[in-house]
Amino acid sequence: MYIFSQSKRFDCTHGGVTKMATIYDVAKESGFSLATVSNVVNGGPRPVRPETRRRILEAVERLDYHPNAVARDLARQRTQTIGIVFGVVDLSEIVINAYSAAVLQAVMSVAAETGYNLTHLMPPWRGASRSLRQYRDGRTDGLLIVAPPTDSDMLPALASIGVPVVAVSAGRQQASVPSVDVDDAYGAKLAMQHLLDLGHRRIAHITGHLNLESAQVRLQTYRECMAAANLEAPEEYQRQGYYSPESGADQMRRLLTLPHPPTALFAANDEIAVGAIETAREMGVEIPRCLSIVAVDDRPVASLITPALTTLHQPFDAVGREAARRLVAAIQGQPAAVETLLFQPELVVRDSTAPPCS
Amino acid sequence: MYIFSQSKRFDCTHGGVTKMATIYDVAKESGFSLATVSNVVNGGPRPVRPETRRRILEAVERLDYHPNAVARDLARQRTQTIGIVFGVVDLSEIVINAYSAAVLQAVMSVAAETGYNLTHLMPPWRGASRSLRQYRDGRTDGLLIVAPPTDSDMLPALASIGVPVVAVSAGRQQASVPSVDVDDAYGAKLAMQHLLDLGHRRIAHITGHLNLESAQVRLQTYRECMAAANLEAPEEYQRQGYYSPESGADQMRRLLTLPHPPTALFAANDEIAVGAIETAREMGVEIPRCLSIVAVDDRPVASLITPALTTLHQPFDAVGREAARRLVAAIQGQPAAVETLLFQPELVVRDSTAPPCS
DNA sequence: CTGAAAGCGCTTACAG
DNA sequence: CTGAAAGCGCTTACAG
Numbered sequence: 071m072y073i074f075s076q077s078k079r080f081d082c083t084h085g086g087v088t089k090m091a092t093i094y095d096v097a098k099e100s101g102f103s104l105a106t107v108s109n110v111v112n113g114g115p116r117p118v119r120p121e122t123r124r125r126i127l128e129a130v131e132r133l134d135y136h137p138n139a140v141a142r143d144l145a146r147q148r149t150q151t152i153g154i155v156f157g158v159v160d161l162s163e164i165v166i167n168a169y170s171a172a173v174l175q176a177v178m179s180v181a182a183e184t185g186y187n188l189t190h191l192m193p194p195w196r197g198a199s200r201s202l203r204q205y206r207d208g209r210t211d212g213l214l215i216v217a218p219p220t221d222s223d224m225l226p227a228l229a230s231i232g233v234p235v236v237a238v239s240a241g242r243q244q245a246s247v248p249s250v251d252v253d254d255a256y257g258a259k260l261a262m263q264h265l266l267d268l269g270h271r272r273i274a275h276i277t278g279h280l281n282l283e284s285a286q287v288r289l290q291t292y293r294e295c296m297a298a299a300n301l302e303a304p305e306e307y308q309r310q311g312y313y314s315p316e317s318g319a320d321q322m323r324r325l326l327t328l329p330h331p332p333t334a335l336f337a338a339n340d341e342i343a344v345g346a347i348e349t350a351r352e353m354g355v356e357i358p359r360c361l362s363i364v365a366v367d368d369r370p371v372a373s374l375i376t377p378a379l380t381t382l383h384q385p386f387d388a389v390g391r392e393a394a395r396r397l398v399a400a401i402q403g404q405p406a407a408v409e410t411l412l413f414q415p416e417l418v419v420r421d422s423t424a425p426p427c428s
Numbered sequence: 429m430y431i432f433s434q435s436k437r438f439d440c441t442h443g444g445v446t447k448m449a450t451i452y453d454v455a456k457e458s459g460f461s462l463a464t465v466s467n468v469v470n471g472g473p474r475p476v477r478p479e480t481r482r483r484i485l486e487a488v489e490r491l492d493y494h495p496n497a498v499a500r501d502l503a504r505q506r507t508q509t510i511g512i513v514f515g516v517v518d519l520s521e522i523v524i525n526a527y528s529a530a531v532l533q534a535v536m537s538v539a540a541e542t543g544y545n546l547t548h549l550m551p552p553w554r555g556a557s558r559s560l561r562q563y564r565d566g567r568t569d570g571l572l573i574v575a576p577p578t579d580s581d582m583l584p585a586l587a588s589i590g591v592p593v594v595a596v597s598a599g600r601q602q603a604s605v606p607s608v609d610v611d612d613a614y615g616a617k618l619a620m621q622h623l624l625d626l627g628h629r630r631i632a633h634i635t636g637h638l639n640l641e642s643a644q645v646r647l648q649t650y651r652e653c654m655a656a657a658n659l660e661a662p663e664e665y666q667r668q669g670y671y672s673p674e675s676g677a678d679q680m681r682r683l684l685t686l687p688h689p690p691t692a693l694f695a696a697n698d699e700i701a702v703g704a705i706e707t708a709r710e711m712g713v714e715i716p717r718c719l720s721i722v723a724v725d726d727r728p729v730a731s732l733i734t735p736a737l738t739t740l741h742q743p744f745d746a747v748g749r750e751a752a753r754r755l756v757a758a759i760q761g762q763p764a765a766v767e768t769l770l771f772q773p774e775l776v777v778r779d780s781t782a783p784p785c786s
Numbered sequence: 787c788t789g790a791a792a793g794c795g796c797t798t799a800c801a802g
Numbered sequence: 803c804t805g806a807a808a809g810c811g812c813t814t815a816c817a818g
Contacts, residue, residue, distance in 0.1 A: 092810095092811055093811065093813095102788075102789085103788065104790090104791095104811095105790080105791095106788055108813060109788090117787060118787070136561045136565060137565065137812075138565065138566040138811050139567045140565075140567060141566070141810070142813075144496075144502050144795070144811080145812045145813040147813095178548065181548075182550045182551070187547060188548045190536060190546045203494045203495070206494055207495065208795085209497045375732050451797095452796095461804065464803085466798085467804090474804085476804090480803080480804085495795085498795080499794070499797090499810090500796050501810095502794090502811070502812085505797095566811085
């Protein structure tokens with residue numbers, strides 16, 4: 071029977087207020103010292119007489135002793151925990167966002183495999199002077215920064231304090247910390263080349279969040295490819311989206327009501343393409359006959375939607391796993407070169423692209 | 429200047445190895461006591477002379493002092509952290525799984541709003557005797573258990589040790605701890621009733637992981653509804669799936685090659701339905717003309733796929749948020765009744781269901 | 787093989 | 803308004 075208040079734990083057997091057993095209790099109960107109890111509980115490193123071990127383990131059992139991880143972490147000066155920070159604009163998009171989900175997924179796997187815990191650092195970055203404190207508060211052995219905003223001092227600040235850090239999708243900011251990334255410029259080139267090869271000349275682009283590196287690179291590559299092909303990329307063909315279906319639907323509508331609508335769209339991600347397809351359907355524009363769409367990410371939706379999307383397959387699983395592995399290596403003291411590891415995306419041609427209709 | 433080894437942090441300015449400043453350093457540097465420094469750094473609760481505060485803050489600045497959260501947590505005996513545990517079978521499905529992603533999403537929002545950190549408890553539950561220790565190691569103030577396996581002693585064990593716990597999707601196990609859930613039986617009834625109302629009599633069911641409560645309830649409700657309608661539910665109409673597109677595709681193939689194939693399918697979730705649709709398309713079975721499908725979850729894919737899925741909308745966001753709120757309330761000492769809060773799903777009729785083709 | 791003691795970096799009554 | 807001291811629950815040289 072429990073009685074309650076605050077954070078105390080009551081012990082039914084006594085009906086009184088009891089604390090959880092500590093290592094002191096086990097030492098007293100078993101008649102051995104703290105050092106020996108600690109050693110037995112941790113399974114080493116010193117040798118222990120079997121009889122000693124037995125008596126201590128019995129005391130542990132009897133008292134239902136559970137070591138306190140916080141005390142252990144303080145004494146050991148490490149937590150076996152890696153912190154993950156999502157640099158996306160809005161917290162509400164973190165997991166929904168298929169990209170973040172894939173990376174988180176991969177990181178969790180590696181953490182589980184390597185015996186690390188994973189904790190989310192929740193508060194958004196508000197500048198080095200205000201946020202640095204929270205990010206180096208001793209709760210994590212290292213930090214994984216996913217898609218840091220381009221306009222913040224996060225990466226350089228983190229790099230300067232000597233905490234193990236690995237960035238994912240940091241783009242040009244990678245200069246300051248080791249990072250893992252997909253070769254976005256190369257991917258965007260593949261996508262554009264595909265449309266150009268099909269014979270498209272009026273190609274539009276709907277961007278992602280422009281304060282994310284990936285969105286900037288895709289936009290810039292779009293412009294470069296158009297220029298290299300001697301094609302015009304009028305302002306009204308370059309629409310700002312937000313990596314969401316809504317923004318895709320919205321901007322597609324504007325593109326299709328232009329005096330000279332494009333014959334092809336390079337969408338900054340699958341979700342934008344999903345929205346664009348919806349709008350095209352509503353407006354009776356046939357895909358791919360009258361409008362080709364190439365996107366980026368190859369999330370599950372890409373092959374499920376009709377028409378199935380031609381899109382860049384991004385190896386996010388590999389990115390997440392490799393980033394986590396590098397972070398763990400850095401935490402364990404292996405010297406980490408400040409370099410960027412680039413994975414190459416692949417173009418997956420499905421049903422949303424075709425030559426322009428005359 | 430400090431000298432070190434081990435978890436070294438390098439100070440560029442000296443080119444040597446330095447430790448981070450501690451509260452002792454600030455006390456010495458400012459000339460005030462630990463208590464006063466602590467008080468200033470924490471912004472209270474005692475009154476402080478402005479001049480004192482100024483001098484301490486200056487010292488903090490000069491030494492670039494950052495409080496150590498682990499030490500603070502140990503002293504305060506709480507961590508402002510909630511632990512989240514996913515009881516699904518396989519870690520590799522945690523995030524990919526749209527359901528878990530939605531709940532995680534909601535929990536993160538509430539955690540951020542209420543000033544709690546979120547950490548994933550990674551190691552799978554391996555029985556109370558082996559796992560309880562990790563789950564009450566002082567690193568978290570409370571636990572959120574998502575979809576605990578039905579065949580484990582996790583919930584009762586956790587309940588017995590007096591740690592604040594809230595379960596999500598625990599089904600009948602909820603007896604032992606407060607829980608938040610979707611009314612699965614009610615939802616399954618809605619789905620089955622929809623098919624029955626359309627005139628279907630040969631209705632099949634592809635289940636989810638049968639060691640998850642939700643899958644069991646859906647299967648049982650399927651049987652009850654069939655029985656109540658005086659219909660046969662032959663063994664071969666009850667196929668075991670795993671909440672995945674692959675299992676849906678697989679089992680659909682077996683159903684369609686039966687001598688008397690069903691005219692309708694109740695799929696335990698959207699993903700199974702996605703696989704089933706794929707198989708039906710491959711085998712030339714038109715949906716909904718020759719086969720109706722009703723599913724569960726209403727994840728984004730449901731409205732994106734063709735044909736758009738008739739499915740149960742599950743209020744996962746509300747579930748996740750409410751669960752997190754309850755946990756925070758319990759942590760903060762508000763008495764929590766051991767009760768289950770049920771949210772009602774709603775049937776969303778789209779294009780995958782129709783009357784049977786004669 | 788085992789123990790005594792110092793230390794990890796904070797917080798918080800208690801006393802003034 | 804401020805300080806001295808004990809305490810949070812572990813780990814780990816050091817000594818035997």
